[in-house]
Amino acid sequence: xxxxxxxxxxxxxxxxxxxxxxxxxxxxxxxxxxxxxxxxxxxxxxxxxxxxxxxxxxxxxxxxxxxxxxxxxxxxxxxxxxxxxxxxxxxxxxxxxxxxxxxxxxxxxxxxxxxxxxxxxxxxxxxxxxxxxxxxxxxxxxxxxxxxxxxxxxxxxxxxxxxxxxxxxxxxxxxxxxxxxxxxxxxxxxxxxxxxxxxxxxxxxxxxxxxxxxxxxxxxxxxxxxxxxxxxxxxxxxxxxxxxxxxxxxxxxxxxxxxxxxxxxxxxxxxxxxxxxxxxxxxxxxxxxxxxxxxxxxxxxxxxxxxxxxxxxxxxxxxxxxxxxxxxxxxxxxxxxxxxxxxxxxxxxxxxxxxxxxxxxxxxxxxxxxxxxxxxxxxxxxxxxxxxxxxxxxxxxxxxxxxxxxxxxxxxxxxxxxxxxxxxxxxxxxxxxxxxxx
Numbered sequence: 464x465x466x467x468x469x470x471x472x473x474x475x476x477x478x479x480x481x482x483x484x485x486x487x488x489x490x491x492x493x494x495x496x497x498x499x500x501x502x503x504x505x506x507x508x509x510x511x512x513x514x515x516x517x518x519x520x521x522x523x524x525x526x527x528x529x530x531x532x533x534x535x536x537x538x539x540x541x542x543x544x545x546x547x548x549x550x551x552x553x554x555x556x557x558x559x560x561x562x563x564x565x566x567x568x569x570x571x572x573x574x575x576x577x578x579x580x581x582x583x584x585x586x587x588x589x590x591x592x593x594x595x596x597x598x599x600x601x602x603x604x605x606x607x608x609x610x611x612x613x614x615x616x617x618x619x620x621x622x623x624x625x626x627x628x629x630x631x632x633x634x635x636x637x638x639x640x641x642x643x644x645x646x647x648x649x650x651x652x653x654x655x656x657x658x659x660x661x662x663x664x665x666x667x668x669x670x671x672x673x674x675x676x677x678x679x680x681x682x683x684x685x686x687x688x689x690x691x692x693x694x695x696x697x698x699x700x701x702x703x704x705x706x707x708x709x710x711x712x713x714x715x716x717x718x719x720x721x722x723x724x725x726x727x728x729x730x731x732x733x734x735x736x737x738x739x740x741x742x743x744x745x746x747x748x749x750x751x752x753x754x755x756x757x758x759x760x761x762x763x764x765x766x767x768x769x770x771x772x773x774x775x776x777x778x779x780x781x782x783x784x785x786x787x788x789x790x791x792x793x794x795x796x797x798x799x800x801x802x803x804x805x806x807x808x809x810x811x812x813x814x815x816x817x818x819x820x821x822x823x824x825x826x827x828x829x830x831x832x833x834x835x836x837x838x839x840x841x842x843x844x845x846x847x848x849x850x851x852x853x854x855x856x857x858x859x860x861x862x863x864x865x866x867x868x869x870x871x872x873x874x875x876x877x878x879x880x881x882x883x884x885x886x887x888x889x890x891x892x893x894x895x896x897x898x899x900x901x
Contacts, residue, residue: 502697506897509690513706513889516686520713521882523679524720528875530676531727534669535868538731539861541663542739544603545656546857547594549746552652553853554587555612556753557846559644562619563760564839566637567831571627575833584616603655611648615640634764641761663739670731674724680878681721684713687889694896705892709885716881723874727867734863741794742856748786749849752804755779756842759811763818763827773815780808800852803845810838 561580565572588609595605618640625633691706758776765772783804789796810829818826833839 503897505697506694506893509693510890510893510897513687513690513709513893514886516683516690517709517713517882517884517886517889519882520680520683520687520717520885521879523676523683524716524878524882525875527674527676527680527720527724528871528873528878531670531674531724532868532872532875534666535727535731535864535871538663538666538670538735539864539868540597541659541666542860542864543857544594544598545659545663546742546746546853546860547590548603548652548655548659549743549750550853551587551590551594551608552649552656552750553746553753553850554583554590555615555644555648555652556750556757558583558587559641560753560757560760562622563637563641563757563764564831566622566626566633567760567763567827569626569629572623573833580619584612588612603659605655608648608651608655611643611651615643615648618643637764638761641757667731667735671728674728677720677724681717683882684710684717687713687885690889690893694893698896698899703892703895705888705895707892709888709892712881712888713885716877720874720878723870727871730863730867734860736793738794738856738859738863740792741789741796742853742860744786744789744792744794745796745800745849745856746853748783748804749846749853751779751783751786752807752842752845752849755783755811756807759814759838760830763814763823763830766823776811780811784808796852800845800848803841803848807838807841807845810841814838 558580561576561583565576565580568576591605591609591612594603618636622633622636622640625631625636687706687710691703691710694703694706755776758772758779762770762772762776784801787796787801787804814826814829817823817829830838
């Protein structure tokens, strides 16, 4: 006897799914209901993602700009300080060379040499004061160098006073002053140069490292584009104006940012390998050459017992010539400067030949002569041109770094404003689609 199941009046009649085993019933309304429920939830998630993408874009771009601007400013300051310290070294060594050469004259030194000495000392002390004032972070202590210069100039004055009266003790004061300079002051300045060079290298590197933040901004841009594409596929509405404007603005600013930040980093690298490196090489060559010029006079002052000083002079000359050789370097030092140095080296050899032959008076006359074609005139030509090259190179380095840093800072603010606007537009664009499900 068959059994018939009763169906209550008004109850939904279950249906069998096609291809399903007999007796298995399914509901055709479950899948659409699940989809309808999941879309608003997904849109809320995308709203959050879109807003966060805009904020991340602005924050990362702002961080890139400010970090790069700060790094280039630090690199510029450290490069300026390094070249400034090197300039102080050059001024002091030049003053010592002038004082020693003037001492050979005997009696009252020539007025032009006295004026050159005073100028060199004044330039050194003025540069020290400027460096100390510009060192807002207090990373460098110039007080001991300043104190040494005061002692040095006092000893030179005593040497001059005794030399004017023909007292042999003047040579002892001159030697004491030069020893203080070479054993205390110059090593201190060299230590400051090395410390500043390390800080400058770190700042130059930071201009490139700061680009890491830019990756976050580009990822944020990709995230916002994905949000727009997802909504387009789900809703089949291909134009969401707020999201489109946000993505377009982020794309334009992002492209400008990649180009500008990369150019700034490249300019910093180029400045480091070209104008900065060239300026430092010429400045150091000038220091070594001036040390050799000073030793030229001291070797004569020793009157036959200065062979060791001449050995030091030759080492200094070799160092200067090596630094002026730009073969294989990214920068190029003109042949004129090398030729001017070599011209003085030839005059120096003539002085040494006379002294080694026992003609001390003739050697002294060659060393102190102000005439054209003599040692002092040849060295003055090299000295003047080296100083001009150092000044021009320092200015080129500063201009390359400062210009890029200012642009990076401005672009960082543009990223921030664009990111905030994009976050607001993303919220608006997703909200429009979300309202359709309410």
